[in-house]
Amino acid sequence: MARILILDDDPDITFAVSLILARQGYDVRTAATRGEGMQALIDFRPDLLILDVMLEQPDDGIAMAQELRRNGNAVPIIMLSSVGRVTGMDFDRDEEMLPVDAFLAKPARPDELLAKVGELLAREGASPCS
């Protein structure tokens, strides 16, 4: 079963998303802070990362995604955002602007979320749960 890590500081979001994915049969882990998330990447080695734009600080999610890519970690990332936060942000100029594989606006519809998850996992060659 594919492993998915959910990183979001809002406990209700992580609850809802992990519920949807777990019911589909995925192996789900959650983290609430960037630190926890980085640790979980090492321990849990997820096949997919669902990342919120805002963690403790605004744009923490973006910064974390950039850091991962810089370190050579190519794990597929779905970014969850509140509409309007995508634009008007500062990025590192020497990096890919948005080093994520997909964007979903909050609140993410369960069917859209599952579809995206399936698509990205298939691309990676991991086995999606249908």
Added chain:
Amino acid sequence: MILDNGFLSPFGQHRRLSFAEQELVHSLDWLISLRWFAGLTVVVAAPLVALVFKVAIPSDLISITGLSILACNLVFWWALRRLRADDPNATARFEAFVRIQIILDWLALAILISLSGGAESPTILFFLFHITIASLLLPDHFNFMFVTLAPLFVAVVVVLEYIGVLPHVMILSPSRHRDPQFVFASVGVFVFACYGMAYCCLSIARRLRRRESELGGLYEGVRDITSTLEITAVLDRIAEVVPRVLGCKAAAIRLLDVAGSQVQFAASSGLSDRYREEVPEDFAKSTLDQDTLRDGVVDVPDVLSDARVRQPELVRAEGIASMLSVAINGRTGVLGVLRAYGAPGHRSTADDVAYLQAVAAHGAVAIENARAYRMLADLDRDKSRFLRMTTHELRSPVRVTESLLQTLATESTGSLDADQRELLVRAQRRLGSLHDLIDDLLDLAAGKANMAPPHPRRVNMGETVREVAERFRALAAGKGVGLTLQLPGEEASVWCDPADLERLAVNLVSNAVKYTGQGDVTVAVSRHADRMRLRVADTGIGIPTSAMPHLFDEFYRAENARANGESGTGLGLSIVKVLVERSGGQMSLSSVEGNGTTVTVDLPVDGHG
């Protein structure tokens, strides 16, 4: 909106004295004070001189003259007091009073001269002394014709002695009073000196007075004009300042609206009601005003001969003979017109124009400030009104959703599994937070906009506080936190809106219980002089000093409050502040991080907050 004050000014029933008038009264005080000294000197000097210099002068007669001077001065002193008390505005009477004093002084001097040697008398010099002092003190009341009285009195004395009518007191030996050459020379030098002195002193004094009057008037005027931010008061004061300092009869100011075409406000000072009603100039049609806007300054020295003046008979009947208008220029453009009305005999000088323009310039600044202030006040009110409307709109869907979720939660549509129930509970909790936030926002907006005006009445503070504290007893007990209530023995009443009191008590007690993990919360009501005091003290997480300046900012939550895990909108204290202020009370707060916080609110006991 036309606003006018006519003879009524914000400073009182009487028109305030113009600068020139103030100076006149002040100078008269001086003159009378000097005369005490002069009279005394005459009384004392006569016998002294006779003794020391062994001169045969009639020192008794001279002393009597001195005493009469003192007696007259007493009458002058009393008369000045009466004049001031009676009617400070009676300029004509003051003028007459000045002339009478000077003439009597010169008469006394003439007598003294005759008693001390006539043409040979050294006291002729005192005449010059008097002319100097008088023209320095009263430059606006002297002219050369008046000054001529002085040499006239002296000439009469000398001639009378010459022809023998008046007895001669011998000073020089042999006496020269019958020597025509000596007499002519002596009187001639005196006349020359009189006019010379008068001219020098008057020129200098007039210039100084003028400058003093301008600066003093400008200072007072600017201070008055800029001391208020209320637009109608600013205009009233501008209109008031002009006659007070220019010495003209009246002034009027008309302000255009922001678009620059219609008159928005008007104010005047010194004009009768009849004039204001019957000579309303339509700004767009008034050639005079249009010319003023275009040229900056328009001087109408004679209202009867200028075709631009409408209804000249009415204008004349009001006592106006001339008009001087200047444009009021603001930073953004022309704001309006300022006009000074002169009585017959008043001539506008270049100084008047400069002065009027200075008043207009300062007035423009004050007007623009007042407008900006009003705009800010309007914006603030609009913002609060918007906030209130928006929150009302937000409440409805929230309430409906709460009801829908409640239906699910009670399982009336079917039972729920664990996950479903968990989702539902979380949703309800978040919705509840939203509900509280909207309520808080509404309270805040209502307080600031004063849209829901408070209905203060006598409220039993003890009862209200007790009831509120009891609501939190269960919550506190559940956390293991003690809740102590201290109420005074006698009736504890305050004057405020009961809903306001309840709300602020709820916020304070809620904060105390929420942010205390262990220890106690104490809620105390007590009386201090004319105030009832509510004190809510806790032993909770306290407030860090870095958070203190922001404590009453909306939506502010200190770092340690966030970390505490309790939900909060950050509006609680800002709401309490608004409520305390509109109840006419005061609040204070002290806290030590880690030890606890104490909030104290004082409210007035009766209606006099």
